Amino acid sequence: MTSTTTTTTRTGATLSRISAGYARQIALHEVSAGFPAGAVTAVVGANGSGKSTALGVLAGIVRPVAGEVERPAGRPALVVQHDTVPALLPITVRETVRMGRWAGRPWRRLSRQDRAVVDQCLARLGVESLAGRRLSALSGGQRQRVLVAQALAQEAGLLLLDEPTAALDVPARETISATLREVADSGVTVVHATHDLAEARRADHCVVLGRGRIVAEGPPAEALSRENLFDAWH
Numbered sequence: 001m002t003s004t005t006t007t008t009t010r011t012g013a014t015l016s017r018i019s020a021g022y023a024r025q026i027a028l029h030e031v032s033a034g035f036p037a038g039a040v041t042a043v044v045g046a047n048g049s050g051k052s053t054a055l056g057v058l059a060g061i062v063r064p065v066a067g068e069v070e071r072p073a074g075r076p077a078l079v080v081q082h083d084t085v086p087a088l089l090p091i092t093v094r095e096t097v098r099m100g101r102w103a104g105r106p107w108r109r110l111s112r113q114d115r116a117v118v119d120q121c122l123a124r125l126g127v128e129s130l131a132g133r134r135l136s137a138l139s140g141g142q143r144q145r146v147l148v149a150q151a152l153a154q155e156a157g158l159l160l161l162d163e164p165t166a167a168l169d170v171p172a173r174e175t176i177s178a179t180l181r182e183v184a185d186s187g188v189t190v191v192h193a194t195h196d197l198a199e200a201r202r203a204d205h206c207v208v209l210g211r212g213r214i215v216a217e218g219p220p221a222e223a224l225s226r227e228n229l230f231d232a233w234h
């Protein structure tokens, strides 16, 4: 079997019978799930259940061995877990967020409009006062907010975030949740992976994974039922 990818404009993203993994490990087994546009979807599951792999497939950085991916047109924005980003990169917070405007052309000169978007994204995540600091001089939670600001600066139709609130204190977590909501309200397909059930219950839509398979999909009140969570975690 082979995999294919197509683009959509308004329907969000879908995975259809996706199988994907790594050299010695199949991480997703025939996974089918929808990620609506203009909504926040939480991908929920235990450690190793395949959440990051599913985000990687949606982002186009993990190639499925079978199945079909549909995603909104344009380059998706992906926020990886902050501890996977080399902390010693010798760049400032502002430079990090500017990279979100490169649009595939590294070090291109940014327009006035690009620079305005960068300033807005720094302010939105409450990191404007850190703009001149080295990324390496930030705490894990501050760095995470900067990475979210970088992804917002891309103004992508598909925003993917791998546990964006895991290292954050309560105010920072609320800032990110509120930002994701606003971004979704503007029509973007927002998908985040989380272990945090309270966070998942605030989403519009949930995809529950267990051992690389779909356990449930739907509104949080249905998808996060006690039975489904038991299945996902056992």
Ligand SMILES: Nc1ncnc2c1ncn2[C@@H]1O[C@H](COP(=O)(O)OP(=O)(O)OP(=O)(O)O)[C@@H](O)[C@H]1O
Pocket (backbone or CB within 6 Å): 022, 023, 024, 025, 026, 027, 045, 046, 047, 048, 049, 050, 051, 052, 053, 054, 193
């Ligand atoms: N780079 C890799 N090379 C080999 N196997 C991998 C790699 N990344 C993940 N895996 C394996 O694929 C499976 C799914 O991992 P994945 O990272 O997608 O899960 P996850 O639900 O995001 O986990 P966590 O909550 O711990 O982040 C696991 O069994 C994991 O060991």
